Amino acid sequence: MAGTGKIHLRPQSSPILSVQDLVVNFKVDRKSFVSAVAGISFDVLRGETLAIVGESGCGKTTLGKAIMQLPRPKGGTIVLDGEDISKMDGKDLRLVRPKVQMIFQDAISSLDPRLQVKNLIDEPLKVWKRGSAEERSGRVDNLLDAVGLDPAIVRDRRSYEFSGGQCQRISIARAIALDPMLLICDEPVSALDVSVQAQILNLLQDMKNKLGLTLIFISHDLAVVKAVSTRVLVMYLGKICEIADPDDLYLKPAHHYSRALIAAVPIPNPEVQVNFARLGGEPPSSINPPSGCRFRPRCSSASDRCAAEEPKLQEIAPGHFVACHHPIVD
Amino acid sequence: MTDLLKLEDFRVSFSTPRGDLHAVRSVDLTILKGESVGIVGESGSGKTVLSRATMGLMPSTATQTGSAFFNGTDLSTLSRDDLRSHWGTGMAMIFQDPLTSLNPVRRIGSQLTEGLTVRLGMGREQARSRAVELLDRVRIPDPLVTMKKYPGELSGGMRQRIVIAIAIACTPELLFADEPTTALDVTVQAQVLELLTELRAERNMTMVLVTHDLGVVAGHTDRVVVMYAGQIVETAPTKDLFRNMKMPYTEALLKSIPRLDQPSGQRLQVISGRLPDPTKTEPGCAFAPRCTYATDKCRAEAPPLTTAPNGHQYRCFFPITGAN
Incomplete structure (x- = not known):
């Protein structure tokens, strides 16, 4: 599953974000390092919701942060709205930052507990000198209103007075304050209850439609991803396994890993039994990844070829790409 | 099947500055063996x-009323x-967060054998070999090596398996x-x-x-x-x-x-x-x-x-x- 290759890129349609050969390494000690993201290419078109899916440790969060240049990736290019931000110096990069915003998994700890809600949301506006104090105050109220919070009640309170779902709403208001073109959502609902999760997912969809946002949605929950995304990228140990639109992916997963992930989702119906084998074990360490296809040790269809040669992404149906020597066809 | 646990008018409240918080309001529940x-x-x-x-x-801030019969014994009178x-x-319990429910500064082996020696009165050697069996049962690879590790050295999934092994160690009902x-x-x-x-x-x-x-x-x-x-x-x-x-x-x-x-x-x-x-x-x-x-x-x-x-x-x- 070591998806290399760029056959899936769509340069002709001028993507909002184009990532090529992105590599992010973390030092382990003087000699060794981990490639959390090991040469990934993908693009995101305007108005898309690209979901990035995988288990813990597959590099999906690192990938999201690398797009924000947090930290600077080791290699590869990231072209945002026509500008290569991976080569920019700090000053130019700062000017680009309002275009890309991020919301995080743990909404409560990602908000400063000492700031009142009005100041939390005003902060980016103030830094970027968006209007006078009065104008900004009106804008804060509009933003709170847009995310479904009553400004009169919440303005003067602090983040610890709110539930997880309300804090996630505040994070969203803060993230959209500067009218970004791209919003990166890193597991925005995995810490929330199902009922609150549905509210936040619907809110994100509404914001996307209203503001013409493009979303990158990072999650390990395939059911959530299916509900919100227009395209899904499945990752394993820093590489791409499969890219497809959600309906294709769930009906006809071509990669053995995608199929195992889908099989693991519990179905809220006691009369439906999952009919294919579950995935055993956990992902190996990416300090010393397996040769060839990185999924090989956990794959039931692995052959000698999988150990020797890294599979390349190939198109098996229009818009459906898979990096596997033995894709599932049925 | 016979009753194992029977809760009758079971209530739990906490006293808070804002008044009594009623977390459980009169629950009647029977769980069969x-x-x-x-x-x-x-x-x-x-x-x-x-x-x-x-x-x-x-x-200690909680107030419990009502009765909970476990195998016929009213736990609230004990x-x-x-x-x-x-x-x-x-009874035994598996907690939600495997990161915080294990003691970070004690090795897996000592946390796993604790229940066996205290509750079942096993000797050190017997408890150790039983612990290895348990780790093997919850599909931990290399149980002998894992016995010597600290929780921080294991992944979330592995830690939750250890928590399960600890919970089932004394074969709870x-x-x-x-x-x-x-x-x-x-x-x-x-x-x-x-x-x-x-x-x-x-x-x-x-x-x-x-x-x-x-x-x-x-x-x-x-x-x-x-x-x-x-x-x-x-x-x-x-x-x-x-x-x-x-x-x-x-x-x-x-x-x-x-x-x-x-x-x-x-x-x-x-x-x-x-x-x-x-x-x-x-x-x-x-x-x-x-x-x-x-x-x-x-x-x-x-x-x-x-x-x-x-x-x-x-x-x-x-x-x-x-x-x-």
């Missing part, structure tokens, strides 16, 4: 407090020491699993749930699975108890519940779950509003303010727990009729 029961509800519905209070794991003697062998997979990846969640189901079958263990995920409950329980605002609002055999749910709350909970068998890009149904303030007791049905079917009667009068001929219980004046 060998059964697997799922307790489902949102955060704050009282499901965790119910299971912890049954085991006697409440802080002294702390007598209650303790039931832990491990009678009743195992509480409080959100055992919420902190885990889907693939690891599937493995852990399968392991629990296997262990339950081979040890004839009774299990109470506390979760907010109706999907988890669907595949791994015989019976479901739905809680809302500290009360049981619906209980039925699992298949019956999913086929024919009566409570609008249960239906709303199920509909808010994103599902793989629905086409992508559909708007999710939400339950608007929030749980009622647990420090207040309002007249009427606790779910009425959020219920799409609520009438004036629901807002004025609290519905009693009604039992249908097939044993299906629900707390609603206007239960949903027909198959869903």
Whole structure:
């Protein structure tokens, strides 16, 4: 599953974000390092919701942060709205930052507990000198209103007075304050209850439609991803396994890993039994990844070829790409 | 089957500066030997407090009333020491967060053998070899090596397996699993749930699975108890519940779950509003303010727990009729 290759890129349609050969390494000690993201290419078109899916440790969060240049990736290019931000110096990069915003998994700890809600949301506006104090105050109220919070009640309170779902709403208001073109959502609902999760997912969809946002949605929950995304990228140990639109992916997963992930989702119906084998074990360490296809040790269809040669992404149906020597066809 | 656990008018409240917080309001619940029961509800519905209070794991700020019979003994009359003697062998618990439920500065081996030596009176060597067997049983690779490790050296999934091994070490009759997979990846969640189901079958263990995920409950329980605002609002055999749910709350909970068998890009149904303030007791049905079917009667009068001929219980004046 070591998806290399760029056959899936769509340069002709001028993507909002184009990532090529992105590599992010973390030092382990003087000699060794981990490639959390090991040469990934993908693009995101305007108005898309690209979901990035995988288990813990597959590099999906690192990938999201690398797009924000947090930290600077080791290699590869990231072209945002026509500008290569991976080569920019700090000053130019700062000017680009309002275009890309991020919301995080743990909404409560990602908000400063000492700031009142009005100041939390005003902060980016103030830094970027968006209007006078009065104008900004009106804008804060509009933003709170847009995310479904009553400004009169919440303005003067602090983040610890709110539930997880309300804090996630505040994070969203803060993230959209500067009218970004791209919003990166890193597991925005995995810490929330199902009922609150549905509210936040619907809110994100509404914001996307209203503001013409493009979303990158990072999650390990395939059911959530299916509900919100227009395209899904499945990752394993820093590489791409499969890219497809959600309906294709769930009906006809071509990669053995995608199929195992889908099989693991519990179905809220006691009369439906999952009919294919579950995935055993956990992902190996990416300090010393397996040769060839990185999924090989956990794959039931692995052959000698999988150990020797890294599979390349190939198109098996229009818009459906898979990096596997033995894709599932049925 | 005989009763293993029987709760009667079981209540738990906490004293807070804002007044008494009623976490569990009069629960009657019987769990039969060998059964697997799922307790489902949102955060704050009282499901965790119910299971912890049954085991006697409440802080001193909590007030417990009512009775809890375990194998015929009323736990509420027992002294702390007598209650303790039931832990491990009678009842055991798996906690939600495997990162914080293990002691970070003690090796896995010593945490695993503790129950065996204290509760079962095993010698050091015997406890050690038993611990290795247990690790092997929960599919930890290299049990001997793992015995010497600290929790911080293991992944979340591995740690949750260790927590399970500790919980089943003294072969408890009743195992509480409080959100055992919420902190885990889907693939690891599937493995852990399968392991629990296997262990339950081979040890004839009774299990109470506390979760907010109706999907988890669907595949791994015989019976479901739905809680809302500290009360049981619906209980039925699992298949019956999913086929024919009566409570609008249960239906709303199920509909808010994103599902793989629905086409992508559909708007999710939400339950608007929030749980009622647990420090207040309002007249009427606790779910009425959020219920799409609520009438004036629901807002004025609290519905009693009604039992249908097939044993299906629900707390609603206007239960949903027909198959869903």
